[in-house]
Amino acid sequence: MDGRERPRRPAILDNKDAELIWGDSDPALASEAAHSTANAVLYGPSHLAEDERLAERVGAIIDAEGLDEIAGLWSRSPATTLPGALWRLYLVRAWLERDPETITMRFRAGTAQTGPGETTSDGEPRDAVAAPQPPVLDERLAQLFGGTSETELADVLEQAAAFLRVLSDGAASDPRWHTHDDAAAGPVTRRPHALAATADELDAAASRARARRLD
Template sequence: MDGRDRPRRPAILDPAEAELIWGDSDPALASEAAHATANAVVFGPSHLAGDEPLAERVGRIIDAEGLDEIAGLWSRSPASTLPGALWRLYLLRAWLERDPETIATRFRGGTEHTTPVELREDDVENPRDAVVAPAPTVLGERLSQLFSGTDETELAGLLEEAAAFLRVLAAGTGSDPGWRTHDEEAAAPVTGRTGALTATAAELDDAAARARAGRLD
């Protein structure tokens, strides 16, 4: 994703396969592609075992394109879906890779103003386990591992940790709350909005709850 309007269409894909992925003229087709690739990237193409031909096509496309190109498909998906949640984790990983010193400084500042544990208070009478905000390098490693295969339980835990991490960062940003993850317009709805860090944290917590209930798809 180097500022191009859309990813390239590799020569090894036949027209039907390319249309499955880059069907911008058909929102339904684009949504299908986003969900299919999100499931295959995280859970493996075998997760699409109910549709073996689709699993094979998506597997070949992922091998040909790589994560950076495929992630662009997820940018228009709602935060409450698997591709929408992965898009937010992808942007966070990109920020960790591109600006580690800034993030480390903000994280240290955030831990001075907050406890390292984010209590989840959506159920006051029966609070769920506390979630520890991992250190930047630890979270970066876990995000990289995520895209090499996981399951719903592990994904939910990572979403919760990422949410806690963003809240700590928000507490350490001072007068500069910016999240300059990506220059592309596609990232702006997540990273450029007001209160981006805390808003994204809330979205990731919601996605985690859906994943634990088997409803993140």
């Protein structure tokens, strides 16, 4: 979706599209909307999104109003599904944008604690994937939400997992993280040891993406 000009007015959905995208009262419909929009955001109409018109409408909504409206649909999806993984990446990016100073401080503290071949604060081996610096991860996440491939998605999921583990090392006294005031973020960001737990979920999602089983 990169390269599109921003429309002057918000996109208007017809009733059918609106029911699919915001059908929260029906869990099955909400799940369908989460998966359809996740596929549309990442892959566009030529991949897994069955309704090409919906993919185009989702793109128009994002261009007009940003990603927030669509991302909210993903918040109740399991971690090892495509919308669940995208929800976690969305929260990471929201945190990077909201509190870059805290993240930079924790990242520096975490990288100072553990070197290559050493272990994390939980006694686990350091990730084979190098954790990107905060601005680098922010840029990669921005590119990801502009459209990607399954291989690139797996790479970013692994990088985000490594990044969160470094932050966890640098924030042992407060392993929680906060992205915005939306209560939907709470189950991911405010649970005990949230940084490490979310890193594990992102790694699991990356494994499924590499096996083409993240849907």
